[in-house]
Amino acid sequence: MTQSAVVENPLLEGLPKDRAVDPFAMVILGAHGDLTKRKLLPALYALYIDGLLPRTFAVVGMSRTVIQDDAFRNSMKEAIQKYAPDLKFEEESWNRFASCLYYRPSNFTEEGSFDELAKFLEELKDKHGTGGNHVFYMSTPPSLYEPIVTQLAKSKLVSKKNVTDKPWQRVIVEKPFGHDLASSLGLDDHLHKVLSEHQVYRIDHYLGKETVQNIMVLRFANGIFEPLWNQKHVDHVQITIAETLGVEERGPYYEESGCLRDMIQNHMLQLVSLVAMEPPASLEPEASRDEKAKVLKALRPIFPEDVDRCAVRGQYGEGYINGAKVPGYRQEDRVAPDSATETYAALKLTFDNWRWAGVPFYVRSGKRLAKSLSEIAIHFKSAPHSLFAGLTGLKAGQKGDDDQLSPNVLVLKIQPDEGISLKFATKQPGATTQIRWLNMDFNYGTAFGVRSPSAYERLIHDCLLGDASLFARTDSVETSWRFIQPLLDNWDLAKQKKGPQPRFPNYAAGSWGPAEADELIASTGHSWRRL
Numbered sequence: 001m002t003q004s005a006v007v008e009n010p011l012l013e014g015l016p017k018d019r020a021v022d023p024f025a026m027v028i029l030g031a032h033g034d035l036t037k038r039k040l041l042p043a044l045y046a047l048y049i050d051g052l053l054p055r056t057f058a059v060v061g062m063s064r065t066v067i068q069d070d071a072f073r074n075s076m077k078e079a080i081q082k083y084a085p086d087l088k089f090e091e092e093s094w095n096r097f098a099s100c101l102y103y104r105p106s107n108f109t110e111e112g113s114f115d116e117l118a119k120f121l122e123e124l125k126d127k128h129g130t131g132g133n134h135v136f137y138m139s140t141p142p143s144l145y146e147p148i149v150t151q152l153a154k155s156k157l158v159s160k161k162n163v164t165d166k167p168w169q170r171v172i173v174e175k176p177f178g179h180d181l182a183s184s185l186g187l188d189d190h191l192h193k194v195l196s197e198h199q200v201y202r203i204d205h206y207l208g209k210e211t212v213q214n215i216m217v218l219r220f221a222n223g224i225f226e227p228l229w230n231q232k233h234v235d236h237v238q239i240t241i242a243e244t245l246g247v248e249e250r251g252p253y254y255e256e257s258g259c260l261r262d263m264i265q266n267h268m269l270q271l272v273s274l275v276a277m278e279p280p281a282s283l284e285p286e287a288s289r290d291e292k293a294k295v296l297k298a299l300r301p302i303f304p305e306d307v308d309r310c311a312v313r314g315q316y317g318e319g320y321i322n323g324a325k326v327p328g329y330r331q332e333d334r335v336a337p338d339s340a341t342e343t344y345a346a347l348k349l350t351f352d353n354w355r356w357a358g359v360p361f362y363v364r365s366g367k368r369l370a371k372s373l374s375e376i377a378i379h380f381k382s383a384p385h386s387l388f389a390g391l392t393g394l395k396a397g398q399k400g401d402d403d404q405l406s407p408n409v410l411v412l413k414i415q416p417d418e419g420i421s422l423k424f425a426t427k428q429p430g431a432t433t434q435i436r437w438l439n440m441d442f443n444y445g446t447a448f449g450v451r452s453p454s455a456y457e458r459l460i461h462d463c464l465l466g467d468a469s470l471f472a473r474t475d476s477v478e479t480s481w482r483f484i485q486p487l488l489d490n491w492d493l494a495k496q497k498k499g500p501q502p503r504f505p506n507y508a509a510g511s512w513g514p515a516e517a518d519e520l521i522a523s524t525g526h527s528w529r530r531l
Contacts, residue, residue: 021464022168023056023131025124027117029108029148030139031061031072035174037079039205040139043456045080046087048097050453052461056129061103062117072103086451100128108140109147114155121157132167134158135463142176146190153194160196163466172201172463175266176257177472180488181481188474201463202472206267206374207274208455210444211418213470215274215376216288218412218420225410226279228380230355235407236526237361238377239271241414242369244321246509247343251334258495259313259345260487263365269296269480270472272349272363275376276356285469289476296479298353307490309523312516313502314344316368319509326368326509340494340501343367346517347487348524362521364528368509374414377529382407409529418452419443 026044028036047053061072077098081089104120106113125132136152138145149171152158158169171191178184191200206212219226228234241263247254254262273292280287302310317328329335329343344366351357411421420442428434444452462470493499506514512528521528 021052021054021057021461022133023054023129024133024135024464025058025060025121025128025130026135026137027060027062027121028137028139029062029144031103032063032065032067033139035139036061037076038083039454039456040137040460041076042080042084042087043454043460045094045097046084046453046457047461049088049090049093053464056131058100058102058124058128058130060117060120060124061101062106062108064105064107066105067103069101069103073098073101076101084454108144108151111151112155113151114157118155118157133169134167135170135172137172139174142174142178142187145173145187149191149194158194158199160194161199162196163198168199168466169195170199170201170463170466171195172203172460174203176261177202177266177477178481179256179261181478181485184477184481188478192474197474198468200474201468202474202477203459203463204266204270204470204472205455205459206414207270207470207472208457208459209414209418210452211412211414211420212271212274213458214420215412220279229378231357231359233380234356234359235379235381236359236524237275237379238529239268239275239361239363239375240377240529240531241267241365241374242371242512242531243367244369244372244510246316246326246368247329247332247335249333251332254343255335255339255341258341258491259343259365259367260484260491264345264347264363265480265484266472268363268365269483270476271376272296272361273476275378276351276361278355283469285467288469289473293473293476293479295351295353296476296483298351298356299479299483300350300352301483302347302486304486304490307487310348310520311487312344312346312514312520313342313491314346314366314507314514314517315339315341315502315504316343316366316507316509317505319368319511321368321510328505328509329368330505340491340497340504342491342502344369344507344513344517346513346520348520360524360526362526362528364513364517366507366513370510370512371531373416373531375531376412376414378410378412379526380408380410417443417445419445419447 028040030036044053044059077094080087102120102124104117106117121130121134124130134157136158138148140148149158158171161169173191178187219229273295276295277288277291278294280291315329318331319326329341330337330339344364346362346364349361349363351359351361409423411423413419413421422440423437424440425435426438428436459470462468490499494501506516518528
């Protein structure tokens with residue numbers, strides 16, 4: 001190994017040994033796509049300037065596009081400056097980092113397509129001291145996952161390993177993990193033919209967000225929350241992922257997917273599992289993943305006859321977003337003019353276990369809604385006796401808004417402003433006793449005065465460490481698909497024009513979704529939070 005191949009980074013000094021990354025080479029398959037430019041390379045560069053990468057590493061981009069190393073480096077430099085403006089970009093540190101970036105064109109599905117890559121990685125092992133440790137990041141269409149893994153195995157770049165084997169090989173798989181239960185099981189079978197489960201990292205970027213990671217700390221590091229985190233004290237839970245964006249240029253993808261597959265099956269059920277899980281026995285990765293799998297298995301199945309009672313679908317029509325008129329879903333590019341694809345979904349979930357018996361979890365997600373935000377709201381039960389009835393500042397017979405009359409709510413804000421808010425009652429200053437509801441807010445941006453790392457920074461770093469805590473395990477993926485499958489079967493009939501057609505569009509762009517979603521939550525005496 002030549003001296004010039006060592007990328008010196010003074011921030012590495014004093015890094016805890018248990019968080020020190022082994023030398024490695026990462027191969028990004030599909031490196032010419034948006035994900036690499038917007039998320040992956042900015043995340044790797046951020047890890048480098050934060051001192052979280054080893055002195056010896058290499059990153060190889062691969063796609064069908066034929067370009068040279070320098071062109072790839074320049075493209076990534078422009079991407080980082082454009083998509084990661086909060087990073088402290090310095091020419092000197094970039095030049096050191098860029099010296100470890102390479103590019104190799106390839107058609108991933110052809111026989112022997114990775115033979116040249118295998119030789120190149122051997123060269124990098126000598127030049128950059130990567131130790132033969134390899135990560136393969138599949139930033140490609142899901143249809144390429146199986147042929148890529150097959151060709152990687154044929155070129156002897158991946159094979160089944162034990163947890164302690166060195167050098168190690170890991171594969172990162174982007175969602176979706178299948179299109180339905182059958183395809184998900186087929187993908188897993190294919191992956192497990194050449195890889196052990198501990199080598200497969202199914203990435204869900206929502207699990208890398210600071211507030212999502214903080215759920216376990218909030219619950220299990222504080223003595224005041226966990227004793228209340230059960231059916232005795234919690235009335236219901238609401239989880240919302242809302243977007244003002246439409247399908248943009250992803251019409252063909254969304255026509256095949258829909259909101260149920262795109263958001264509910266993965267992101268939202270992962271959030272549900274974190275909120276509802278039992279305390280893990282330790283911080284070992286498998287301990288927390290065991291508990292998340294258990295709670296998903298405790299979800300009460302939605303049988304075909306229960307679909308309309310437990311789930312609502314919607315599709316946006318024309319409307320206004322931030323004062324600008326936007327088209328309906330059926331007018332979007334490459335969307336069928338009579339499409340029955342849902343752009344909104346709301347579900348009522350119930351658990352068959354002791355902790356959450358009788359506590360409904362409501363989840364909703366949609367496109368072209370009034371605001372872009374993601375949050376988890378824990379609604380606690382009201383005080384058992386209304387000692388301060390009539391002291392809310394309202395006159396007799398006057399109706400107040402939800403904030404004045406609702407009980408305590410703990411809100412975990414996932415995006416755009418990460419933080420935690422607790423709503424509680426207090427006395428308004430004055431000679432008389434008047435009750436006011438106030439929020440006690442914690443905001444990551446102002447509390448710590450440092451940049452919050454992106455979700456991909458945390459997840460890539462964890463993969464390099466071999467920590468799979470925040471990645472989806474095969475049994476959890478299978479369980480979530482089994483739960484969602486009856487809904488898919490029911491709603492897909494409409495998409496295939498084989499069943500009753502839904503009344504689409506049923507909500508205007510810029511609204512909070514269809515009226516049926518309000519009726520769903522109202523059926524148990526609740527209402528959606530005003531956001």
